[in-house]
Amino acid sequence: MALLKQMRPDSRLLAIEKVPAFKEALDEIADPRLTSQIGDAADLLPILKDHGLGRADVIVSGIPFSALKPTVAEAIVRSVHEALRPGGTFIAYQVRSDIEQYARPYFGVSSCKLIAMNLPPLKVFTWQKS
Numbered sequence: 001m002a003l004l005k006q007m008r009p010d011s012r013l014l015a016i017e018k019v020p021a022f023k024e025a026l027d028e029i030a031d032p033r034l035t036s037q038i039g040d041a042a043d044l045l046p047i048l049k050d051h052g053l054g055r056a057d058v059i060v061s062g063i064p065f066s067a068l069k070p071t072v073a074e075a076i077v078r079s080v081h082e083a084l085r086p087g088g089t090f091i092a093y094q095v096r097s098d099i100e101q102y103a104r105p106y107f108g109v110s111s112c113k114l115i116a117m118n119l120p121p122l123k124v125f126t127w128q129k130s
């Protein structure tokens with residue numbers, strides 16, 4: 001909902017979720033700009049193509065990279081980099097900082113903002129694709 005509130009009327013939000021029950025929760029949001037899709041974040045570019053979309057302006061992720069096998073985490077970051085347009089933005093909200101080591105080879109150094117009011121406190125990492 002927060003993302004939709006910030007979006008322009010002509011923007012589109014493609015929400016990709018692995019777990020069907022979480023997709024069902026997304027489907028309760030009635031907004032024509034939102035499309036939900038069962039899929040894997042490691043396959044972003046083909047999923048975008050399936051929906052008639054080109055590379056994304058912004059990709060936002062809450063996937064807990066600290067809990068993933070390194071090969072899986074690396075595959076997702078590679079997929080994010082491939083699916084973003086040049087100049088596009090990757091935002092990841094995380095409890096831990098493991099994502100930095102996976103993202104650095106693709107995106108360089110992040111900017112990071114701590115949201116201390118969240119329980120648990122969250123780090124919001126942001127990168128720009130050059």
Ligand SMILES: C[S@@+](CC[C@H](N)C(=O)[O-])C[C@H]1O[C@@H](n2cnc3c(N)ncnc32)[C@H](O)[C@@H]1O
Binds near residue numbers: 016039040062064
């Ligand atoms: C910490 S939850 C965040 C949920 C929600 N985005 C939020 O912020 O309230 C992480 C979500 O990432 C999903 N997820 C984990 N690995 C994924 C992957 N490879 N592709 C797509 N979704 C994935 C999980 O199913 C889970 O719903």
